[in-house]
Each structure stands twice: as structure tokens, then as C-alpha cells.
Amino acid sequence: MSTAISQSAATAASRSSLLPMSVIGMLFFIFGFVTWLNGSLIPFLKILCDLNGFEALFVTFAFYIAYTVMALPMSLILRRTGYRDGMAIGLAIMGVSALIFIPAAQLGSYPIFLLALFGLGAGLTILQTASNPYVVKIGPVESAATRIAIMGIINKSAGVLAPLVFTALVLSGLSDFNSQAVAQLAGAEREAMLAEVANRLVMPYIYMAALLFLLVGFVKFSPLPEIEDGASENSEGRSGIWKFPQVILGALALFAYVGVEVIAGDTIGLYGESLGVANFGSLTSYTMVFMVIGYLLGVLFIPRRISQPSALTGSAVAGCLCVLGAVFSSAQSSAISAAIWGWSGIPPVPDPVFFVALMGLAHALVWPTVWPLALEGLGKFTAQGSALLIMGIAGGAVIPLAFGKIGEVSGAVVNGYWIALPCYLFILYYALKGHKLRSWK
Template sequence: MMATISSNTAALEQPGQNNHFAFMTMTILFFIWGFITALNDILIPQLKESFSLSYTQAMLVQFCFFGAYFVVSPFAGKLIEKIGYVKGIICGLCTISVGCLLFYPAAEISVYALFLLGLFVLASGVTILQVSANPYVAILGPERTAASRLNLAQAINSVGHTLGPLFGAALIFGTAATVSTSATAVQLPYLILAAATALVAIGFLFLKLPAIKSNADETIQTTTSLWAQKHLRFGVIAIFLYVGAEVSIGSFLVNYLSDSNIAGLSQLQASTMVSYYWGAAMIGRFVGAALTRVVAPMYILAINASIAIVLLCTTMSTSGNLAMWSVIAVGFFNSIMFPTIFTLAIRGLGPQTGRASGLLCQAIVGGAILPLIQGVVADQYSIQFSFIVPIAAYIYISWYALRGSRTTPVTQEALKTQ
């Protein structure tokens, strides 16, 4: 997942100065938030076991984490306007570190609510980081290559998503002989993350990075309502459902693959398989980037959503290796969905693209809502049947690709401003 902000609102004060070094530095941030986000998939089954939680209660982890995107994003934007992008990055890293440190007392006194508070603080830091880093990467070079830079940075984000579950599996679940069901098992990995993010924040204090100035005077006013554009309205819903579906599947994988009726894996083995889910998404991004050059993106999106539906129907009606690999394979077909939906939703919006991007980014809150709904279904019926929730999301996405993404005629006034 990637929050994108229009690069038309800022510019480098000294174009070309250390741009390559600055870009490489920024990719570290993309790796960090991908790593931390994927670690939630390992944290959920550990806390579920430690506190004897229902699936619904366990999914509050994702509710608090992705809920921060919706709550904090507007404030993060205002913060960046006041303190600048580089200071915003440092602020985001420090906030992540504080959130990680809260896990230590939460585990010591064994209070689930304190874990949730730590997650919200941590995710607030991730949100500030995204609001700072995405536009910074977008302007580190010619505008025509901005999408390419963001895609490359997103690929590094996927590497973090892939390695995060492996890190969590090794340090939280340990070895098959030393599996711990205590909440204290999460203390070490999150202490390591707190120290790592604090060190990166200190490093940014000493880096000489190109400065960014705001081009607020270049803002173009238009009376055309964003909500008059149906492809944007439907796109906001599509982003909400896509992020929710992707996060829901990852959140349930460890418990699902540990089920004796599915794959019967140990939690350590199942945790390792989570990295395959995110790794498939990483590979799919490279494949999708090539395919969308020769095939209309809307058709690629429709095909991927349809295959995801077939795979989830397969995992719901089978068991063993077939059920396991069919759900993991969904990761590959998730890969191109976010950037493709995003691109389809902002087509033809001209000077309103920046505000439209903000709306789409807030829709990431779907990652907080759908896992909770799937948790309710899992508690009421079964974890296998609960995959009906992401299936419903992919059905909508398939419709959006072929019908909902069609642009509506813009007014003559809007055309004059573009």
C-alpha cells in the first residue's frame, strides 16, 4: 500500500542536489513501514493466544493500526506544512519508536488495551512518515519519472512486507521447541524496532538532504465538486475495500493455516508462510508494471480481482495444500490493485488531483474495518467461511475496473483550469 500525494504542491529549492543519495535514503523509510505493517500479521495470533481473545477482539490490532491513517492523516499534513518534510520524517520515526516502547510495559502488566494504544501511536508515526516521504520522493527528479520513483520505492516497501513476518516468526514464536504463549514474547522484537527507528531518526538529523519549498501560490481554484466525479467516488470505495481485503487475508493467515482442517501447521511454520503472501505481492508488482504497459490497466485490474475471487472460493471449499496455496497466491494478484485503482480514480481531475489523492489515502482506513468484520464472521461461523468478506470486496473491485472507473464529463469551467 502506498499513500500518494500530488507533487504539484512542492518543489526542490536546489534541483539535482544529491538527489540519488536522497532517494536511497528515502527507500529506507519505505522499507521500515512495510516491515512494521506486515509484523501485525504475526502479532495478532500471539496476542490472541496470550489474552484468549476472540477473532473479533484480535482484529482490534488492525482496527487501531489502520484507524490511525484516517484520524492522523489530516493533522499530519498540517504538521508537515509547519515543520517541513525532513523534520516531519524525524517526527514520524520518533513517534514509531515511542509506540514500540509502549509494548514493553503492556507485556509486563499484561494489558491488551495498552498494546492497542501502542499500536495507534506506532501507526500515527507511520502515517506522518508516509505523508512526509511520498511527496519528497515524487519531486526528487523530473516530473515525468515521478511514478517510476514511487513504484521503485514501493517495491522496497514490499521487501519490508516480506521480511517482517520472518523477523516476527523468529523472535516471537522462536523455534518449535520454545514457542511462548506469553505476551512478553513480543518485547524483544519491538525493543529492537524502537532502537532501530530512533537511530534512523538521529541519522536524519545529520543528513544533508535537498530542501523542499511549498508552491502554495500556484494552487488553482475550481468550483467543480470532487464528489461530482463518479469514478472518484467509486474509487474511494474500491481503495477502502482493497486495503481491507488485503489486510484481512494477511491478518488471518497464521490462525487459518494452523487450523487442523486446513494445513495443520505450527504457528512458527504458518508465520513463515505469511512472508510468502507478501513476497508474492512483491513479485506481482514487477510483473504488473510490465503488463500495464501493453494492456489497459482496467482489464488487468478486473482479471486480477476475478482470479482472487476464484482462489478464495477454492480455499473456502478445500483443505490441505490446495487450501493453503490458493489463499497465499492471492497476494500475487493483489499486487497491482492499489496503484491501478488510484490511477483510475484520479484521471481527468486536473488541479483537484491533490485533494482527490488525500481522499483516497484516507480510504486506507478499510484496513481497520474489514478485518474486524471478518473477525465477527469467523466467530459466528468459522475462519474458513469468513473469507466471504474479502470475496465481496473483490467482486466490487472487479465491477469498478470495468464499469465504475469510467470517467464522467467534466464541466467546461473545469476544462479551462486544467
């Protein structure tokens, strides 16, 4: 009798969590689509606004620095409004920011583009802060890892789709649009082509704004339950977190991870364009496909066949090997990708570009493995530890700029990938030792 009651309760809990999980899954798709659209946007803005590689990477800086700058204001908004209304506000901020791309494109103003990107990042900050607790708390704690992996797959699947949609809308009939081709055009002809591409650039963001405003109403009136975040308000909670090296070092590991994740996803188009790759606008999709494969492997093998620390160790080692492959392989050869998927009709890419995309597979499991390792044993400080880990997203703002500066100073974009090597090495340290530390002595 008790077994039947237990099974009935489990079934009811599963049904009650289905709608909230569906809504949150939709939001994670939006996260991925908006975030990984930047990888396609960077090479286009480089051409439209006549930027060098370092300047173009302020796209990632403006977007990801919003997570750091706006984290506290957005958390205060969330505390006042509650989670559901907070999500609606975040979507509205993103919708307005998407519309700012219209004057940015028409004026060809890079600062206005950056303002729009900062706004998108600010809206995503409140969405991330509000939606991530749902993934953990909307169902049984023992299945939280599975839910995180599923959301990761949804997020990165959107990252596969975004560059393809962007390229189809912007580059249809303009296959010869690249910096070399534009540089060869005369003044009036050059201005005409840039104006046409700028007008086409508006369309993806108009569609995005319309969808975001529709989602505002959907989320606002959806039956999402409010959840208790368990945050501590006392001063001990705010200061005591620094006693735990595993979470401090975990935040630094995530700082390094988000930096290399953004490099692999958002600079691959910039690098491909510098090599004359015809489909450079869709190269972010290659990285995202490898990341989806990585998440699927995580669902299949963790913890059944491999532990979280072992998966993190393997990720760091594989990332180091990918960096070496990107830097030292020949840009004149496409043999590796041709052998792997040439039969499918998918365009092969130069070997260094392949290794950049493969970084997505290498580090896909860093985020889902660092979180549980960093939060282990925090007890009442778990909420503060989670907030600190979220701050690690700032790595996506800082590390790509270092990538751009190295490439600009050295005269070769590919040299920028050296910055990923110390990032992977720190992740390796955390996997082998850092997550085990329980005191600074």
C-alpha cells in the same frame, strides 16, 4: 550541442535524486516491516491475551484506524514543520510507540498493546503523507510509475522479512506453541509458558525502537530537499473534489483493496494457527512473496504489454477466484503448494492457506493502477484527490473486523474470507466502468 546539454541535465537530475530516493526507499522498507509485523503478532496476542478471532483482529483496527483519525492532525504538523522534519517526528512517534510494547507484554494488557499499535499507525500516517509526494516529485513525471513500483517492491520485501525475523526471535525453541498446546497445560505451567513468550515478544520491538530513534537523527540531518505539494487552500478546492466520480469511486476501490490486502496478509497466520500449521507465525511472508512477484510483473508488463485498466480487471477476477479457492478447497490437502515449491525445502501449506497467500499476487497491482486512473483529469484538484485516496486506507481497519465477526459467528475462520468477494467485485466494477465516469449524471 543541445542534445549533449539535455543528456547532461538528465544525468545531473538523476544523480540529485539518488540520495533522496535512497532515504525514501529506506522509509518504505520501515513502512513494510512495521505494517506486516501485525500478521505475526495477531495469533500470538490471541493466545497471550486469551482472545477470540474477532477480538484479535482489533490489532488491524487499532493500527489502520490511526490513518483516518490522525490524518488531519498529522497534515497540520507537516505543514508547520516541513517534510523532512515531519518525517523525523513520525519516526520518533513510532519509536516511543514501540517501547510501549514492553509494559504491554509484561502486564499482558491487550488495551496497552492496542495503544502501542495505534501509535505506530499515527507515526506511519505522517511518514506516508510526507514520503509519498517525494516518490512522484523527486524525478521526472514520466518515470513516476516505475518509482512507485520500486517502492512497492521494497515495502513488500520488508513484509517478507518481518514475519521471519519475528518468528525467529519469539518462537526459537518453542515450536509447539499454539492455542491447543497452551490449553492443555496446567495453571502454573501455562502461566510460565505465557510469561516466557511475552518476554520474548518484547525483543523485536526493542530492536525496532532503537532503529527508529537512530533513523530520527539520520533523516533530521539528511540533505533531503523540501518539495512543494501544490495543495489548494481555497474552499473551492476542498469542496470541488466531490464533482469527480472517478476519484470518489477510486477511494472506495482503495478502501476495498486495503481491506483485502490486510485480510490476506494479517489473517493468514490466524487461519494457519487454527488449522495447526506449525509455521503459522511466518505465513505472512508467503503472502508478501506473492505480492512482490505481482509488483515485478507490473514493472515488466505495464504499460508495454497490458494497460492499467486491463491489469486492474485481471487483478479483480483473480482475487475472486482466490476467495473461492480458499473457501472450497480441502484443508486436509497440501498438494498445490507441495507441487509448486515442495522441492525447495520451504514448508508446504494447506490448500486454503495457499489460496489466501495467492490473494497477494492477485491484488498486488490494484494500488498502482487505481491511483493514476483516479487522479486522471483532476487538474488543480489533484492534491485533494490524493488526500481522499489516502483515506481509503481505513478499509484495513474496518473490513478485517467484518472478517473476524463472520468467522466467529459461523464457527469457522475460513468463512470470513467471503467478505473479500464483494470487495474484489467492486474493484472489478471500477476497472470496467467506474474509472471512466466523469460526472454523476
